[in-house]
Amino acid sequence: MEILFWAALAVTLYVYAGYPVLLWGLRLAFGRPPAKRAIEPSVSLLVAAYNEAAVVEAKIRNALALDYPADRLEIVIASDGSTDATAEIAERLAVESDRVHVLAHATNRGKLAVLNDAVPRLGGEIVVFSDASSMLAPDSIRRLVANFADRAVGVVSGVYKVRQKEAAELGGQEDLYWKYETFLKTQEAALGCLLGAHGSLYAIRKALYPFPSPNTINDDYVIPLRILQQGRRAVYEPAAVAYEEAHQMGGFSRRVRIMRGNFEQLSELRTLLWPPRLRALFFFLSHKAGRLVVPLAMLTLAFSNAWLLPAPFYVWTGGAQLLFYGLVLLGGIWNLQPRILRLPYYFCMVNAAVFVGAYHALRGTRRMSWKRPSAVATG
Numbered sequence: 001m002e003i004l005f006w007a008a009l010a011v012t013l014y015v016y017a018g019y020p021v022l023l024w025g026l027r028l029a030f031g032r033p034p035a036k037r038a039i040e041p042s043v044s045l046l047v048a049a050y051n052e053a054a055v056v057e058a059k060i061r062n063a064l065a066l067d068y069p070a071d072r073l074e075i076v077i078a079s080d081g082s083t084d085a086t087a088e089i090a091e092r093l094a095v096e097s098d099r100v101h102v103l104a105h106a107t108n109r110g111k112l113a114v115l116n117d118a119v120p121r122l123g124g125e126i127v128v129f130s131d132a133s134s135m136l137a138p139d140s141i142r143r144l145v146a147n148f149a150d151r152a153v154g155v156v157s158g159v160y161k162v163r164q165k166e167a168a169e170l171g172g173q174e175d176l177y178w179k180y181e182t183f184l185k186t187q188e189a190a191l192g193c194l195l196g197a198h199g200s201l202y203a204i205r206k207a208l209y210p211f212p213s214p215n216t217i218n219d220d221y222v223i224p225l226r227i228l229q230q231g232r233r234a235v236y237e238p239a240a241v242a243y244e245e246a247h248q249m250g251g252f253s254r255r256v257r258i259m260r261g262n263f264e265q266l267s268e269l270r271t272l273l274w275p276p277r278l279r280a281l282f283f284f285l286s287h288k289a290g291r292l293v294v295p296l297a298m299l300t301l302a303f304s305n306a307w308l309l310p311a312p313f314y315v316w317t318g319g320a321q322l323l324f325y326g327l328v329l330l331g332g333i334w335n336l337q338p339r340i341l342r343l344p345y346y347f348c349m350v351n352a353a354v355f356v357g358a359y360h361a362l363r364g365t366r367r368m369s370w371k372r373p374s375a376v377a378t379g
Contacts, residue, residue, distance in 0.1 A: 001304045001307045001308055002304075002308065004300055004303075004304040005300075005301060005304040005305060005308060005314075005317075007297075007300075008297040008298070008300040008301040008304065009297075009301055011290070011293055011294065011297040012294050012297045012298060012301065014286075014290070015286065015290035015291060015293070015294050016294070019184075019286045019287065019290070020180075020183060020184060020187070022286075023184065023187035023188065023191075024187055026187070026191060027186075027187045027190045027191055030191060031187075031190035031191055032190070032191075032192060033190065034147050034149075034150040034152070034153050034233065034235050035149060035150040036146040036147050036149055036150065037146060037149040038142070038146055038149075039145060039146060039148065039149050040068070040069055040072055040145070041072070041124070041125040041126050041145055041148065042072050042073075042074075042123060042124045042125045042126070043068065043072060043073045043074070043124045043125070043126045043127075043128055043141055043145060043203075044073075044074050044076055044122035044123060044124030044126070044127050044128065044206070045063055045066075045073065045074070045075045045076065045128045045130060045141070046076050046078065046115070046118055046119070046122065046127055046128065046129055046130075047059060047063075047075075047076065047077050047078065047129075047130055047131070047132050048078045048080060048111050048114045048115055048118070048129075049077055049078065049079050049080065049082065049086050049090075049132040050079070050080040050081070050082055050086070050108060050111075051082050051083060051084045051086060052082070052084075052086045052132035052133070053082070053084040053085040053086045053089055055132050055133045056077065056086050056089050056090055056132055057089050057093065058135065059077075059130075059132045059133070059134075059135070060075060060077065060090065060093045060100055061093075062135045062136055063075045063136070064097060064099065064100070065138065066136060066138055066140065066141050067138045067139050067141075067142060068141045068142060070099060073099065073124075073141065074099055074100075074101060074122070074123055074124060075097075075099055075100045075101070076100075076101045076102075076103065076118060076121075076122060077090040077100070077101070077102050077103070077132075078102075078103040078105070078114045078115075078117070078118045079102065079103065079104045079105060080105055080108050080109060080110070080111065080113075080114045081105050081106060081107040081108030081109065082104075082108075083108075087102060087104040090102045090104075091104070103117070103118055103121070105117070109214065110214055110215070111219060112212055112213065112214045112215070112216045112219055113214035115129070115219060116211050116212075116214060119206065119209045119211075122206060124206060125205070125206060125207075126144075126145055126148060126203050126204070126205060126206065127203065127204055127205075127206045127209065128141060128144060128201070128202070128203040129199065129201075129202055129203070129204075129219075129220070129223075130200060130201050130242065131199055131200045131242075131244070133244055133245070134160075134200035134201060134242040134243065134244050135242070135243045135244070136201060136241070136242050136243075137240070137241040137242070137243070139239075139240075140158060140201060140240040140241055140242065141240075143158070143237050143239045143240035144156050144158060144201070144202075144203045144237055144240045145203065146237075147235050147237055148203075148205065150233070152232060152233045153232065153233045153234075153235055154204060154205055154208050154227040154228070154230065154232025154233060154234065155194075155197060155202065155203065155204045155205075155208075155223070155224045155227045155228075155232070155234045155235075156197075156202065156203045156204075156234075156235050156236070156237050156240070157185065157189070157194060157196075157197030157198050157201070157202040157220075157224070157234070157235070157236050157237065158197075158198060158200070158201030158202060158203075158237055158240035158241060158242050159182055159198065159201075159236075159237070159238045159239075159240065159241050159242070160178050160181075160182070160198040160200045160201070160242055160244065161175075161178070161241055161242070161243050161244075162174055162175040162178060162243075162244060162245075173339070173342060173343060173346035174346075176343070177346070177350075182238065184287065185198075185236045186236050186238060188236075188283055188287070189234065189235045189236030190236075191279065192233050192234075192235075192279075193228070193234070193279050193280050193283055194224065194228075194234035194235060194236055195221070195224070195225060195228075195234075195280065195283050195284055195287060195288065196218070196220060196221035196224055196225065196288075197220045197221075197223075197224045197234070198220065198242065199219065199220035200242035200244060201240060201241075201242035202220060202224070204223065204224075204227060205227075205232075208227045208230060208232060209223070210222075210223060210226035210227065210230075212226065216264070217257065217260055217264050218258070218262070218264065218265060221265055221288075222265070222268065225265075225268055225271075228277075228280065229271055229277075252349060252352075252353060252356075255349065255350055255353035256353045256356045256357050256360070257357075258353070258357075259292070259353045259354045259356070259357030259358075260357040260360045260361055262288055262291065262292055262354075262357065263292065263357055263358060263360075263361035264361070265284075265288055266288075266289065266292075268284075269281075269284065269289075272284060291354070292354055292358075294351055294354075295351040295352070295354045295355060298351060301321070302321055302325075305317055305318045305321060306318065324344050325344070325348075327341055327342075327344040327345065328344045328345045328347075328348045330345075331344060331345025331346075332345050
């Protein structure tokens with residue numbers, strides 16, 4: 001039981017603390033930034049949308065206002081069988097601007113099916129993917145494409161920032177989580193091996209689009225990984241910013257969908273084993289696979305600690321765990337202040353979603369909604 005206790009503690013601490021520190025050290029020693037310079041290739045901004053009537057007009061007007069040559073940027077809204085006015089609103093704006101194009105599909109088939117259909121129709125050398133609810137900073141496209149001056153670069157991820165975090169119940173916790181993820185991605189990208197991008201904003205060379213299976217859940221992970229497998233570099237551009245309102249990010253169902261996608265990503269492990277890509281494999285096991293192991297490690301830590309009582313040392317560790325889970329319980333009932341006291345609740349919510357995601361994976365659930373909880377259809 002002592003071995004189990006310390007092994008479980010080591011796994012949890014490594015995944016969330018040790019790995020980031022190790023990455024930071026490796027980046028300082030071996031990091032190599034891409035050879036960026038100002039360029040203006042033709043760009044297609046592709047937004048796959050399902051029931052986004054509440055935000056699609058704002059998204060299009062945001063895209064039209066971007067600081068990029070108008071004759072080099074097309075905006076494409078691909079409606080995945082929306083049952084609200086998403087397609088109609090986009091088509092009205094397309095009449096106002098010949099830079100806006102609408103692909104309105106009659107039936108809802110899933111995000112990857114829409115992307116696979118849309119990409120061959122795009123005119124841009126660079127394809128930028130973005131969520132309908134994510135508003136882009138004016139210079140975001142310029143910041144992204146500057147990285148493609150390096151011919152080795154095949155995919156570039158922007159950064160994801162939370163706005164009005166105080167307006168959402170867990171907005172502050174979501175903001176902290178994404179800052180933490182941004183730190184990890186920055187270090188991985190500096191080492192030339194970014195695994196996954198931010199779905200709110202990322203770009204690829206159109207010629208490298210891998211046409212994943214329509215049943216794929218996490219397009220922003222699988223597409224960059226497949227391009228990485230083609231021998232191209234995946235990098236991170238923290239100056240290319242996409243903003244999203246905090247109230248559009250929360251929800252346990254969204255976390256379940258993310259974790260279901262993480263289980264799906266385990267199938268990509270074989271592509272890293274042969275031909276061997278040891279650096280990518282290390283990042284994958286430490287970052288993605290490690291997150292799936294932590295919930296089991298937390299249960300093991302609690303069970304083994306209870307078994308080892310009443311040894312004095314384990315009384316203290318048991319007390320610390322009781323305090324932690326007490327804050328989880330209170331955080332689920334009340335809006336604790338200061339907000340840092342709700343971090344245990346948020347942390348456990350994220351990890352509890354792993355078990356529900358595993359349930360969907362074992363059931364073989366292939367289609368899960370890619371909508372955010374604030375919209376008409378929820379995951």
